[in-house]
Amino acid sequence: MIVPDERATPAAPVSLGRGPIRLVTFDLYDTLIELDPPRWVRLQAAAEKVGVATDLDALRAADRVAEDFYTAENGTWPIRDRTGDEREAFRLAHLRRWLDAAGIAAGEDEMSGLRRAYVDEFAADATGGNYRVFAEVIPTLDRLRDAGVMRAVISNADADVTELCTHFAFAGHMDAIITSALVGWEKPDPRTFYAALDHPMIDVAPGDALHVGDQPGSDVSGALAVGMRAALIDRYDRHDDGEHPAVRVRSLSDLADLVIAHNRQV
Numbered sequence: 001m002i003v004p005d006e007r008a009t010p011a012a013p014v015s016l017g018r019g020p021i022r023l024v025t026f027d028l029y030d031t032l033i034e035l036d037p038p039r040w041v042r043l044q045a046a047a048e049k050v051g052v053a054t055d056l057d058a059l060r061a062a063d064r065v066a067e068d069f070y071t072a073e074n075g076t077w078p079i080r081d082r083t084g085d086e087r088e089a090f091r092l093a094h095l096r097r098w099l100d101a102a103g104i105a106a107g108e109d110e111m112s113g114l115r116r117a118y119v120d121e122f123a124a125d126a127t128g129g130n131y132r133v134f135a136e137v138i139p140t141l142d143r144l145r146d147a148g149v150m151r152a153v154i155s156n157a158d159a160d161v162t163e164l165c166t167h168f169a170f171a172g173h174m175d176a177i178i179t180s181a182l183v184g185w186e187k188p189d190p191r192t193f194y195a196a197l198d199h200p201m202i203d204v205a206p207g208d209a210l211h212v213g214d215q216p217g218s219d220v221s222g223a224l225a226v227g228m229r230a231a232l233i234d235r236y237d238r239h240d241d242g243e244h245p246a247v248r249v250r251s252l253s254d255l256a257d258l259v260i261a262h263n264r265q266v
Contacts, residue, residue: 016259017207021209021210021263022149022209023151024150024209024211024212024255025154027212027215028153028165030214031214031233032168032252033168034134034235035130035131039063040060046114047117058102058103062101069097071217071218075189078186080158080181092115136252137168140252140253147263154196154211156180160179162179175201176196178199187215187219187222193206193211193228197209206227207229209229210229210230210259212249214233214235220232220244231246232246232248233249233251234250237250
């Protein structure tokens with residue numbers, strides 16, 4: 001399914017640094033595709049089944065806290081490398097962090113029921129059936145290609161995401177697809193980014209590349225640590241201008257506008 005390009009007012013103009021951008025790398029989840037329906041909608045529906053009252057806006061805002069928790073945990077000890085019991089313990093802890101951040105109280109019995117009722121990315125169809133692609137993705141990739149900018153995916157995932165990217169028809173618009181499960185390291189590990197920068201189809205210096213993703217911890221910090229430029233895509237309006245050391249955009253269309261305009265000026 002394709003998500004319409006819901007373009008909001010762009011963030012305040014910012015500098016993309018010096019020199020042309022030769023490569024843009026993209027996070028996958030919540031940058032190119034998203035769960036359908038989104039996580040917070042799924043969680044609210046699950047909560048209703050077990051009699052837990054929730055507020056959708058609060059769940060959506062608190063999802064940022066839960067995602068930050070996931071990023072920190074996954075970067076320290078990849079979730080895919082844990083045993084079944086360890087993964088389940090993590091999922092319960094992740095859910096508890098989310099509910100706490102949303103100001104929602106739930107007892108142990110309610111938590112167990114909620115966990116069983118909530119279907120998240122862990123249980124989603126890896127072939128794309130539970131995901132949708134944002135409408136601006138392929139037009140953005142084509143605009144960057146026509147402007148002479150290479151494109152690649154850098155994704156933290158439990159398996160090769162090439163099939164998923166192919167399902168949504170943008171794999172052929174990428175110069176490379178890098179998956180943490182295949183290279184062996186999770187973003188923000190520098191080696192994950194270097195796997196793209198040093199790819200034989202790319203071979204671009206870090207300073208000539210920009211990475212865009214929705215996670216400050218894995219995407220922004222990881223890219224800046226290797227000398228890349230960084231953009232934070234804030235589709236769900238959960239961050240403030242200047243909160244992170246990165247360009248903040250609301251859509252990939254806005255990102256393409258900035259990159260193309262920047263390259264014309266340098």
